[in-house]
Amino acid sequence: MVRRLVIVLVMVALLLQNMFVQEKASAESFMFPSVAAGETHTLFLMPDGKVKGVGYNNNRQVGYGTSSTVTTPTDLGLKDIRQVAAGTMSSYAVNQAGEVYVWGFNGNGELGTGNTSTISTPTKNPNLTNIVQISVGSNFAVALVKDGTLRAWGNNGSGQLGNGTTSSSLVPIMVPGITGVKKIAAGSNHVVALLNDGTVRVWGFNIIGQLGLGHINNVLSPTQLSSLSNIRDISARGHQSYAILNNHTVRAWGDNSYGQLGIGSTTQATSPVLISGLSDVFSIAPGNEYAIAVLQNGKVKVWGENSNYQLGLSSTGNQLTPADILMDDILFAAGGMSSSFLVTKNYDVFGMGLNSNYQLGLGDYTNRNIPTKINLQVMTVPLQARGYFDHNFVAAGAMSNSSFFYLNGDLLATGGNTSGQLGLGDTTTKLIPLLLSNMSGIKQLASSNSHTLVLMEDGTVKAWGSNSSGQLGLGDPTIRKIPTTITDLTGVKQLAAGGSHSIALMEDGTVKGWGSNSSSQLGLGDPNDRSIPTTITGLTGVKQLVAGSSHTLALMEDGTVKAWGSNSSGQLGLGN
Structure with a gap:
């Protein structure tokens, strides 16, 4: 006994x-934010693995079935979701099994379903399995597979699918010549990929130097950004890109028309440039022409365009260098077209900026010039x-x-x-x-x-x-x-x-x-x-x-x- x-x-x-x-x-060493902001709609990944959507729904990008604007965050009938992503007018959700649900606008094949038909509600894409992460551009998308390879689909007019051509694809195709990928980040029409060895590959649209290669020619296949190494994280949106080094400093390159590179001017950068005075950075959340940095101590710095108060600053002038906003204990941020979100250590969500289509999830269409608490919490597992x-x-x-x-x-x-x-x-x-x-x-x-x-x-x-x-x-x-x-x-x-x-x-x-x-x-x-x-x-x-x-x-x-x-x-x- x-x-x-x-x-x-x-x-x-x-x-x-x-x-x-x-x-x-395995595990991913990145925080994939539990909030995804499109041009006029937003997705929230809830603590129970379900998804809520809100905002303009003319192309069914919210996923609620009708074309009516959704004025408050509404459940979309999904479960066991671990990542959400939002394009301009399209949406994506990856579940725990690595399956992908898609909905919204599909005029360029950005949903990867083999046709260009709009999808009104979340629908499983049979062409995508074993997916770790999805990142979405203006009218294309790229997915990281668990074996470290990539799939891409949609518009390819600038070579953003990375297959050496400019031919678009209605279904996911393998991106050749690249393996061992750790994370992907899509801008409007370009892609940045971080490899397991800390190096970076880039391809796609480059007319403003968003590939960081020192020239402005489009690149049709993954090409090493040789000026960068020891990289721990990447991000991209619009026509600009960012990299966080192992020492938690930041390099930025590409479009800088609104000061979104944070380098104190509006001069474009065709090669990575150090953002001076910005250190101890944990993550970067780019908006369309601005950026939000979450520091290791939970504080936040912002820079770039602020015409709709998307930076959470009291004035609407562009901010050319990183500025503090009065928020503490922030875990991660998400940037959209002109709407921004901050998530605290308690997983409360604050929205700021443009809200003309109810996209902040506050139940009204009034813009917010300071971070305003939204009546929900998001997924409680940041890693x-x-x-x-x-x-x-x-x-x-x-x-x-x-x-x-x-x-x-x-x-x-x-x-x-x-x-x-x-x-x-x-x-x-x-x-x-x-x-x-x-x-x-x-x-x-x-x-x-x-x-x-x-x-x-x-x-x-x-x-x-x-x-x-x-x-x-x-x-x-x-x-x-x-x-x-x-x-x-x-x-x-x-x-x-x-x-x-x-x-x-x-x-x-x-x-x-x-x-x-x-x-x-x-x-x-x-x-x-x-x-x-x-x-x-x-x-x-x-x-x-x-x-x-x-x-x-x-x-x-x-x-x-x-x-x-x-x-x-x-x-x-x-x-x-």
Whole structure:
């Protein structure tokens, strides 16, 4: 009976641990905003995976079935959606299975259905499967497939389909010569693609230099933008493009008629130009002739055209350099033709700018010159696990409010940080996921309420956070605010982080422990703390470890279980 109870308790503990350190097949390391703004209509991705639409509906772009303007956000009958996208007068939704629903104007084949017929309500496109992301231009669209290739369809008069011709296509066709794509961004008639290696490819319309290649000739096939490397994110709209570097600065190029490049003038740029004074940028949301930057601290900067107050500034003059608006705790933004949206850490939505077609979702047609709260909330998972690339995970401290995302080789952290457990070099709480430097090649992450351990692919271990009991294994009790390698600890197979103690399963089946030992949770036969990894004698043949607040469990290769440490609540399952 006791043995059964122990096995049940271990199974529950292992399940709980998997909730805190859960490997995914893949995830995307970008925030695809839960708001998509077209020219005169808007789509909202709701917390339950449904979609609401609002605004001008003359070409059924809202998806409500009739041509009547939809004056308040209205459910469109979709479910399990994870991304929405809006073209000028067309709309798209990608569900969790990678299927795509399309509706609205289709005069150029931008819906990819094989004809040019308008579609009144969301309809599944059988020509698109396994889709990760869709980005939409004026009258064409491009999709990222889970294998890292691209499909494009619609108008191709400027080579925006990237197939080496200017022949349009009513159905999705493969974009040749490009693989390993991480993200795509479509402008009016051009495309920017970010690859997994941090380089950028561009193609399409280039009369204003929006491809950044230093000339103004259209390009019919994906071409490397050799002046850029170490890029972490891209965005495009209208005739301008943006890239965020790994150091969180921004380069911009293309049309600058309204100051939308943010470089202090209206001079066009045919090559990427640094936006001076703009740093710590998390994401860029371009509007048609303006841009919104969300910073890592949740603040916002805006620049470009402001004729309809789309920047949220008190005056309507164009803004040639990034300016602050009085909004805090912003997770992401979305820009439209002349309407803008901000989403807070609580997933509340604020709209500003043009509203003549009810597109702000406020129930009236009055423009807004300041961010105004909309009566809805959007999807509550800003970093949406996709399930497409290997060796990614989401992890959370078992007894804390800290979270980690390992996405396509990048480790991001957010939440509580009082002991430096996020590894970002400080002890400030973070409201949005921020990147840790030089942390690729991670195999596993284990996090407690105040310290973090990472197992690298080479079997070494990095540790950071609280260290009052030596739980970082570094030989001292000094806190570490950045990842620090535990010397002389190699050949590790698995890690477990308890309240203030750490456990490592070695490749040879032995176990090492360090940190707090006041309840004998290290299994060393005494109650003395250890500040360096210490082998637990007599314990071999271990298959998996779990660490509680002050106790430890080991699943053995023969299916039996061993337990030690605190037992004040019967957590060892020993019947007492």
